[in-house]
Amino acid sequence: xxxxxxxxxxxxxxxxxxxxxxxxxxxxxxxxxxxxxxxxxxxxxxxxxxxxxxxxxxxxxxxxxxxxxxxxxxxxxxxxxxxxxxxxxxxxxxxxxxxxxxxxxxxxxxxxxxxxxxxxxxxxxxxxxxxxxxxxxxxxxxxxxxxxxxxxxxxxxxxxxxxxxxxxxxxxxxxxxxxxxxxxxxxxxxxxxxxxxxxxxxxxxxxxxxxxxxxxxxxxxxxxxxxxxxxxxxxxxxxxxxxxxxxxxxxxxxxxxxxxxxxxxxxxxxxxxxxxxxxxxxxxxxxxxxxxxxxxx
Amino acid sequence: xxxxxxxxxxxxxxxxxxxxxxxxxxxxxxxxxxxxxxxxxxxxxxxxxxxxxxxxxxxxxxxxxxxxxxxxxxxxxxxxxxxxxxxxxxxxxxxxxxxxxxxxxxxxxxxxxxxxxxxxxxxxxxxxxxxxxxxxxxxxxxxxxxxxxxxxxxxxxxxxxxxxxxxxxxxxxxxxxxxxxxxxxxxxxxxxxxxxxxxxxxxxxxxxxxxxxxxxxxxxxxxxxxxxxxxxxxxxxxxxxxxxxxxxxxxxxxxxxxxxxx
Numbered sequence: 001x002x003x004x005x006x007x008x009x010x011x012x013x014x015x016x017x018x019x020x021x022x023x024x025x026x027x028x029x030x031x032x033x034x035x036x037x038x039x040x041x042x043x044x045x046x047x048x049x050x051x052x053x054x055x056x057x058x059x060x061x062x063x064x065x066x067x068x069x070x071x072x073x074x075x076x077x078x079x080x081x082x083x084x085x086x087x088x089x090x091x092x093x094x095x096x097x098x099x100x101x102x103x104x105x106x107x108x109x110x111x112x113x114x115x116x117x118x119x120x121x122x123x124x125x126x127x128x129x130x131x132x133x134x135x136x137x138x139x140x141x142x143x144x145x146x147x148x149x150x151x152x153x154x155x156x157x158x159x160x161x162x163x164x165x166x167x168x169x170x171x172x173x174x175x176x177x178x179x180x181x182x183x184x185x186x187x188x189x190x191x192x193x194x195x196x197x198x199x200x201x202x203x204x205x206x207x208x209x210x211x212x213x214x215x216x217x218x219x220x221x222x223x224x225x226x227x228x229x230x231x232x233x234x235x236x237x238x239x240x241x242x243x244x245x246x247x248x249x250x251x252x253x254x255x256x257x258x259x260x261x262x263x264x265x266x267x268x269x270x271x272x273x274x275x276x277x278x279x280x281x282x283x284x285x286x287x288x289x290x291x292x293x294x295x296x297x
Numbered sequence: 298x299x300x301x302x303x304x305x306x307x308x309x310x311x312x313x314x315x316x317x318x319x320x321x322x323x324x325x326x327x328x329x330x331x332x333x334x335x336x337x338x339x340x341x342x343x344x345x346x347x348x349x350x351x352x353x354x355x356x357x358x359x360x361x362x363x364x365x366x367x368x369x370x371x372x373x374x375x376x377x378x379x380x381x382x383x384x385x386x387x388x389x390x391x392x393x394x395x396x397x398x399x400x401x402x403x404x405x406x407x408x409x410x411x412x413x414x415x416x417x418x419x420x421x422x423x424x425x426x427x428x429x430x431x432x433x434x435x436x437x438x439x440x441x442x443x444x445x446x447x448x449x450x451x452x453x454x455x456x457x458x459x460x461x462x463x464x465x466x467x468x469x470x471x472x473x474x475x476x477x478x479x480x481x482x483x484x485x486x487x488x489x490x491x492x493x494x495x496x497x498x499x500x501x502x503x504x505x506x507x508x509x510x511x512x513x514x515x516x517x518x519x520x521x522x523x524x525x526x527x528x529x530x531x532x533x534x535x536x537x538x539x540x541x542x543x544x545x546x547x548x549x550x551x552x553x554x555x556x557x558x559x
Contacts, residue, residue, distance in 0.1 A: 132432060209548040209549045
């Protein structure tokens with residue numbers, strides 16, 4: 001009997017898989033994914049994504065949520081330790097602190113204009129680069145920030161395999177607090193005008209192209225787990241990022257075209273996980289995207 | 298019999314996600330390329346000689362001296378890597394690369410290692426040299442925000458670079474035709490997007506007519522319809538803008554008019 005029920009379950013699950021695949025096929029994609037409300041601008045959600053798959057059990061969901069929580073120390077959240085190039089050459093690794101930089105500059109300044117890759121070790125920074133005014137050397141030239149030539153030990157810090165370095169002191173008292181991540185609610189800080197990061201290293205700041213009207217509203221997405229919804233705002237992201245930071249490499253530009261966009265893949269650092277695991281607020285702040293959920297601190 | 302359905306569910310979820318028709322990564326990298334490598338094309342080799350590595354062709358060291366159409370129309374270079382099928386005999390006989398690389402206009406093609414590195418060490422040395430030369434030249438040219446981070450159009454306008462449009466004795470100079478130099482306004486399909494201006498005069502300096510007409514653009518105004526998705530995947534404007542000319546990240550260079558469709 002047990003074997004029989006197992007077989008039944010297999011059949012049902014495979015049927016569900018088949019249905020899901022059918023639903024995902026390109027011809028069906030538009031009916032399947034999108035409902036868009038016309039009319040004038042409003043704060044109302046505009047997109048609904050529909051999944052045909054089954055939802056997971058509560059126990060599995062709790063496991064998944066526990067996996068997604070950041071448990072690191074707030075002093076070190078957002079720090080990246082670069083060993084790839086410096087350690088083989090007999091230097092201490094470079095400890096880069098995102099939070100001291102994002103106070104002054106938006107993400108796009110470094111990750112688009114200065115060509116820093118989002119993948120660690122991909123940029124291949126050399127000393128010649130820095131001395132010639134590229135990468136770190138674009139600002140760390142003695143004029144804007146301390147000089148790469150003299151202040152070596154500001155960045156090359158002794159750090160063992162388990163990241164046992166002393167984090168930089170960072171005065172966050174004036175910034176709005178949050179209970180997870182690096183302890184600072186950066187979005188709120190920018191909204192209140194406590195920080196005003198520059199959006200370009202060039203003297204004349206060119207405003208980025210205005211968003212098309214339908215992207216000015218926040219989007220509401222359904223999830224595979226029908227207990228919650230996701231709200232996403234282009235407007236909040238474009239304050240920090242360039243279109244090209246996300247499109248089309250992380251998210252393609254087809255409306256609701258990123259079909260495999262789900263929590264499992266995000267936890268592997270894809271999609272939202274490209275930033276919201278290591279630098280942007282971590283997933284402890286559930287309610288920032290899933291408005292119905294409580295934060296897990 | 299122990300038969301945990303939970304594992305089966307995980308397996309099936311994995312199975313579904315592996316098979317589902319996803320677009321994880323787009324075909325062309327729109328986003329962030331290193332400025333000194335922007336416009337570099339790796340050429341596969343149609344010949345039998347596997348003892349050398351593929352050629353990396355650098356657009357950035359050629360486009361400061363010659364127009365696009367000189368190579369892509371007159372010298373018959375295809376706009377797709379591997380589409381031309383250049384072989385050594387061609388070059389030695391003065392076709393393709395050999396039209397200039399003959400010791401008179403540029404270094405001779407018998408200096409093989411200048412383009413064909415034998416091993417990774419030679420490749421790295423060529424890359425290092427190329428990078429050094431690029432950034433040395435970049436300091437003298439007007440800056441831009443994306444791509445090579447060089448404003449090539451401004452550099453040509455202000456006479457910082459002089460473009461040669463014909464090779465005396467090898468190609469014919471362009472016919473003296475009446476050329477359309479108008480700015481063509483276009484309306485984007487999405488509401489709230491700034492209007493588009495296509496400038497014939499900026500293109501015609503580099504491309505003449507034959508690079509774009511009649512393929513991919515029909516001569517009739519407004520007849521060729523395109524979407525941003527097609528452009529990102531390398532069609533229409535994306536044939537050049539995204540690989541060699543300024544990439545389409547620089548939205549406001551084309552979407553430069555006030556919003557027309559509200």
